Amino acid sequence: MSTNVASAFDVQRIRRDFPILTQRIHGKPLVYLDNAATTQKPQAVIDAMVRSYAEDNANIHRGVHLLSERATQAYEEARVKIQKFLNAPNAREIIFVRGTTEGINLVAQTYGRVNVGRGDQVLITHMEHHSNIVPWQMICEEKGAELKVLPITDEGELRMDLLDGLLTDRTKIVAVAHVSNSLGTINPIKVIVEKAHQRGIPVLVDGAQAVAHMPVDVQALGCDFYAMSGHKLFGPTGIGVLYGRLTLLEAMPPYQGGGDMISAVTFKKTTYNAVPNKFEAGTPNIAGSVGLGAAIDYLKALDFTAVSAHERELLAYGTRVLGAVPGVRIVGTASHKASVLSFVMDDVHPHDIGTILDQEGVAIRTGHHCTQPLMERLCVPATARASLALYNTKEEIDALVGALAKVREIFA
């Protein structure tokens, strides 16, 4: 069945929507396999942002003039598009931020600052990105609280059998990645949320790597916070979203102070604006929000089931052919995986692999992928990582494998 869906998916037509993909790198066709770092942008997103600056540019929420009205409308329309995309109950639960990192920091610095105290615990997992480790470490250090870590298996799956023991009456929040950027593991968020909620503990989900690969429904997941970045969803950099449950957002103190987040200011006292403006101090990334809205429109016009099927097929193909390359070992072999292929190759350092592949036009990421504790756990100093998106093809995976032959040749 998946073959049928996938063949209905015309990847060549999709590729034509992304102008950057026609480029040549070092004289070879670009094979862009670094989508977990950032995704490429379709023309529709680029056009929407140009239009925003060329035709609708003004500050929002401030002017009585028509341009300001148009800019405000575009900004608020983007919010509603994201609300629907994540199936959030209310558009006020969508807060614009710079990206996943800022979304997590916002929760740590507001919810965390009020609710985490001396002797309390914050629970994360061993596969988190630094941006879902450091903000919690900072608040724990400040408050004299303890950062707890849910272990993983050698395959890169969460040790769900240990979860109950780590959820205690001192646990104030659980923060977990929906999809691991280094391994591709898709975590069982629903189960984690159920267990945490049984003890009244809220859950933040780092959705940076999930949104481009699967439909996300925050109500179905049941999570309390969900953070994502526009640039990993075919949208622009510098814009992202934090979804938060309204009751929690309303009880939280503001994040930054400034314009837009207030309703009245005197030198004695400031009354804060309502959610979400309370969390959006200063002039936001207006064109960025429009670009993100356009990215969501672009995705909605595609059949996400077909997209997922296409990526599943690519992942299965990539796992097979990459695994068959002599000396290659795939790192991260969870049974439930998104299209990430992390690997090591004999004693060739990933950094050298990356340089040689680049000369062949193949762009991958090498290093620790901002997951140093995970690399240490898996006993690899670094990996090479090919991460796929909806516009990638089997031919590109073949190009990756072909370029690895060059690596072998040089490091014979």
Added chain:
Amino acid sequence: MDLRELYQEVILDHNKRPRNFRVPDPVNRRAEGYNPLCGDKITVFLYVEGDVIKDLGFQGTGCAISKASASMMTDVLKGKTLEDANRFFDQFHDMVTAPATAEVKSDHLGKLAVLSGVREYPMRVKCASLAWHTMKAAMQAENNVVSTE
């Protein structure tokens, strides 16, 4: 540029069989170096008597360029004075950071000149210079951590 100019035989050989990949005994100065970009980690150990580097070695993990650079560095600096080592540092630094189009005089650097190819790969310059920065830190203090960022 041909990759073979970056990955020359000498470099591949030092990568495969790094020289002085050990902790010297005795040792009286050391420093750790990190390259946060790729997670490379190196420790350089020196045994300095008077102003002479009597012995040195290194440990750690890294790419071929960083390992070969460390290996060749230890080969060249053994028996040199601290002043000589500082001069080598400056000359090596100039060589790997010179614009790719510039002529570089690297005769005085001897076999270290094979690393001049990294100039064509800006992302790799730090790989080649990590060992040297770490060595310089080791010369200056007894315990040090440096980072290439």
